[in-house]
Amino acid sequence: MRTRGSLFRILGLCLLAGALVAGTLLPVVALAGVVTNEASETVESLSAELADEPPPLVTTITDRNGDPVATLYDQYRIPTAAEEISDAMKWALISVEDRRFYEHHGVDWKGTVRAALNNTSGGDTQGASTLTQQYVKNYLINVIYRNDKAGQQRAQETSITRKLAEARIAIQLETTMSKDEILVGYLNVVEFSRQVYGVGAAARSYFGTTPDKLTVAQGALLAGMANNPSIYDPWSHPERALERRDFVIDKMVENRKLSEEDAERVKDEPLGVLPDGPDKPAANCVGAGPENGFFCQYVEDYLLEHGMKKDDLYTGGYTIRTTMDPVANHAAKESAEQQVDKTEENVANTLSLVKPGKDRHEVVALAANRDYGPDAAAGQTEFALPSAISNVTGTGSSYKVFTAAAAMERGVAGIHDTVQSPSRHVSDVFVGGGEQCPTVARGTRAYCVTNASEGGSGSMTLQTALQTSPNTAFVILEEQAGMRAVLDMANRLGMRKTMASNAATGGAPDPDAESAEARQSQLEFFGPSENSPGKGSFTLGVSPTSGLELANVAATILSGGVWCPPTPIGEITDRDGKPRPLQEEQCEQAVPEGLANTLAVGMSKDDLPGGTAHAAAQGVGWNRPMIGKTGTTQHNGSAAFVGGTPQLAGAAMVFRPDRPYGGLVDGGPGNVRATDGDSGNMFGGKTPARTWFGAVSKILEGQEVLPLPAADPRYERVN
Template identity: 75%
Template sequence: MRMRDGLLKMFGLCLLAGVLVAGIMFPVAGGIGVLSNQASDTVENMSAGLADDPPPLVTTVTDRDGNPIATLYDQYRIPTGPEEISDAIKWALISVEDRRFYEHHGVDWKGTIRAAVSNSSGGDTQGASTLTQQYVKNYLINVTYRGDELGQQRAQEATIARKLKEARIAIQLETKLSKDQILAGYLNIVEFSREIFGVGAAARAYFDTTADELTVAQAALLAGMANNPPAYDPWNNPERATQRRNFVLDKMVENRKVSRTDAERIKTEPLGVVPDGPNKPPANCVGAGPEHGFFCQYAEDYLLDQGMTKDELYTGGFTVKTTMDPRANQLAKASAEEQVAKTQDNVANTLSLITPGKQRHEVVALAANRDYGPDAAAGQTEFALPSAISNVTGAGSSYKMFTAAAAVERGVVGIYDTVQSPGSYVSRIFSGSPPPCPYVAPYTRGYCVSNASEGYSGTMSLQTALQTSPNTAFVILEEQVGMGAVIEMASKLGLRKTMAGNVATGAAPEPGSQSQEIRSSQAQYFGPNQRSPGKGSFTLGVSPTSGLELANVAATLMSGGVWCPPTPIASVTDRSGRPVPVEEQPCEQAVPEGLANTMAIGLSKDDLPGGTAAAAAAGVGWKRPMIGKTGTTQNNGSAAFIGATPQLAGAAMVFRPDLPNGGLVDGGPGNVVAVDGDSGNMFGGKTPARTWFGAVSKILDGAPALPLPPADPRYERAN
């Protein structure tokens, strides 16, 4: 039995010797004998990739001034060049992992044969991989097969074929890079546990320092971790980490890189890592904090919508410069929070602000009373409240501007012309109103509508109707102009995703859905079809709405009718500082400039006495020319205010984000609560208008009070 074991060991050693000879011959003989030409090409490509392809890096998101607000990453890594790494970590690593690093040419054949003989003869198991080979293996695991569990397993399997391929790549790599470059490459690739990769990130996360400032004690800990990061994690396993650090110190003494006296002294010292876990930034927009997180999230969503993949964004090492004005965003957040407490159950108060323009519509602020973050108990959320179609109960009478604009464009009425505003009205436009609303056609009930309050005169100018907001006037206008024109106007002015979404949820229509309401987009659901002239409730803003898109409607009107996508991106540069193009939708002349300017004049009275937002405007001493429109939904469950000056456009919305059915009670700033049933008293002129005026009055403080554009006579009077 012993003789057979001995023969098997001898056979194994002979086989290993043959493999090693083939490996040694590889630089001369290329792929002859052991691997095919295709495999040789793979080795060549792999070594070229190690020499030229950078690893995943952190993407930095900044405000418009270039100040970082967040980091996005899959692997936390701070790239460092050879000259930026202290000698202490270099010699600690060499001493414990590869003492002959500067002597071999990628593979330590002497060490390999010694380890093979020792392991085959039953002695202690010994490793033989050089740092160059470890660089290859770690590159495969952490870069090439990142996220590919099977590939990572293949890169670590204990087979002669895998070790030979690794050795061949290492040999080629040493013909392309210097020793210092290989050592730095390894130190930039290797993981130090907890998604911390590379010595630059490890120095920051473990010791709050830089790679060039690492001490011998710090270097010994990090060098020891590279062998098995989870096992030597200093927070989870401090005793094992200390033992490993001390072992590295002994190896440094053997390698004459530190004195025995200094090593023994260091062994008595604590590990010295930062308390309570590694010091590393959050890996996503949570890092932007409770104030700027919503803006960061919109910037990320925007880039993904434009075609960038999440993997690209989180590994590309980009610098994403946003259009966020930090002062404006802070003031928007403060105003939203002043009106509604951040921890108030089931009440969200949002504000979106955009700079008008004919070339771009840059978003400058996205805020909510709730903080951005993962802790729901602390009032936090990671749902994009200001930018998403998050208000499912609607923006109320702010939608009346679409009806007015469609009627003015079609020549049905001018802004100074008289419109009818009876106390109640039965419209021929179907709404599905329950009895006792009468039939207006066979099998079709009309739409019964009344004004929210009494006291309206039976007639008034369209401008006054926009200021005081009687419901009946705009349902009558819907009949006169047709629902198709009204729906089209809402989309043209800015409600693009809102109108393309589903009426019930704001999501895309479900293929194969049986319910018309579920399978239809909002444009299809409210617009005319073969069975109905449309649904007149649209003008009362009863459908899901994006606050950001509502703000962009105001921006379109203040830009002479030019619609541009609301963009949060100022520029994107890659890891080398080269510009990265972002393909955005082009701006378009959505409506004639004269119509947009005339509508601005038509909407210019809401802040004046008699207007629905007059009290909120007076509360901040507002004196600037502006456009404005309030809106409130059924049961006072949500409300909105859309407003703009020539410099800044925006929309504020308050709504129930969790349980939408019910009302909201406004007891004054900081005292807004959700209530059951129809006992709410919320209106667009209350919380939303106060939020808008509270922020915008401060943001524009010191800026000139610019006039509104003049009305176009063609749209002042019909025909």
């Protein structure tokens, strides 16, 4: 790969050098005057555009073990060395395009002048370009000007000026590259049909073979196509392709590279291309398949967000080793689909898994019940359900973790301190309640909240409140800690894109939105302002959420309070095998280690009797120390479970992706549906918790049972 990449760069340098100095090498006796001056100007113009730009190559995405997962490309090309191309292929091309290839020095002057004069006088258009000249033209069209239609037209216009410019560069090229290098360079750059470039890709996708095994018939078909790929496409125009192939075979006979007897035998062979079009990999994350596509999509999104240009990603020939654990990703997909059928209308069930650590938070799995792909009728989607801010109705009480952490940090309550949990609470801080709430000023109602059936009443420790999830306790703690502190805690622990997103849609704030509220980030929307004390509903998880970021919150807590970006990247190497650095955010101590460790202990009871996830944990025989928190939104329209062990953290979410507002009904594994109205019976301890425990129990099977960190007394009791 490194040698081939160097060869391509040599061409770029040769083109540039040729454009600058080849004016001294062009015979001007017969073609002097204005024509030569115009050609010189054209060459100088080209010299400003030609650079050390290698041909586009395929970028390969692999799992953490280095096994390929997907390919990304603009041009499907497999670099091929001279010894990897059959003689039949080489001689077929030379015979039909440039039989004097090994005799001239880049330009067939007699043929070039004849063709140029004929074209200028209005006769039939003639080519007479040597393979060296065609190499230059193809390099300009397929590499330098591949995204420039005007440049491509200039590179192939039928004019004396263009022919002379091309000739000057070709002459210089032959002084710096051997004939074999030029021939192989051409065979690596030339376009065939259907986004297939170069003989390596053509051999594989047309015939299911490698270029060293190309037969006379196969080589003749490909050599004939190079003249006009679309016209001689063997699937669209098989009769034309066959006629052209046989023409090339006749030229091989004329060039004494094939006997007449062998030629007639070869002509009897069918085209021999693979049925149903070329066999080539998908050009994007669809090629990762229904199971791995979501992870591939996150890799692409992550790289683009961290400075890589999409064109570079799709043409750079990189090898991107990701952090995806294929075993974990399969278990996550299997568990998500066991709970919710992939074709269930308007129900998405996702699971994101992250490995805790103080120097990296590696994403190991991203899965959904739906398959990744373009066929919606088959339950497929290309929307990044597990990683994007896709759940627009929220994750419910899982956000109470941020209120608990803020209260602990500000000295409001430790995990063993008693907190109040009345059955109903009318806030004297927040406003914005519904008609059932008392009026506190003209046109303004107080914010009031009641406990769901899974909550308690009276008073309890903060640890028990995290286990049983009473709404009133956390709204009261939110009042005491302060809205700004709670929002800041959510951002610090990991909800960074989520908190920066638009509160109404889950997307980036829209600068063109009509209302100021619609342009606000969630930090602004829920936070206190000059005219508002903040919105107390934040702790109840009513806002759009990224499941991956929620998983990373658990990873931050289990990493001693160290936040790291949830990265899918293990290593990136370029086409020459050299490392390609990526600027990622630095890990940071988001909260004191003692606070994080104590919060983990505070969240350690959800899987035990009395906890909201106890039934799901019991269903898989769970017996490991863990942290956990369930959440359910109003009308039971979405729910979540966030949890983790020292080895693995994650979050599962179930929600309505297409028509968000309404209820979800959980009738058990494989029997979850969206309702037409607002009623439902979904809770975080049902589908989401079963999804999380179903996957994580299998992934951790056989691994060491590790304890949670010890609590810090400073955060156990602060009163």
